[in-house]
Amino acid sequence: MTSIEPDHNQPPPHHFDDHPARLTTDSARQGPWGKRILYVLAGSVFGSIIIVGAAFLRLAAKADRASIDTNRIYRSKQEKQPVG
Structure with missing residues (x-):
């Protein structure tokens, strides 16, 4: 078994030098x-x-980790402030 698949190639269409090639x-x-x-x-x-x-x-x-760390820092700042 080969690993190359058939590609169903056809030869290029025939044309003359005085006319451009037409590809359908x-x-x-x-x-x-x-x-x-x-x-x-x-x-x-x-x-x-x-x-x-x-x-x-x-x-x-x-x-999510960033928001948890921010909340922890915010709470620790609140706890350190003196009350009153």
């Missing part, structure tokens, strides 16, 4: 067929979702 939609080259390309696309989409989600959770955890 059925003679344009397209990529290879197969499910491997779909797997790569789906894997990259799901991978990017996981990476963005992990980055979001990490930033959310940092923001």
Whole structure:
């Protein structure tokens, strides 16, 4: 079994030097067929979702820690002030 997929290439359309080459939609080259390309696309989409989600959770955890630290500092300043 080879890892190269059939790409169904056709030769370029014939043309003469005095006329420009005309490329039609059925003679344009397209990529290879197969499910491997779909797997790569789906894997990259799901991978990017996981990476963005992990980055979001990490930033959310940092923001949560920052608010806790700020509240602790604020409470400690209130406790040190003399009453009265």
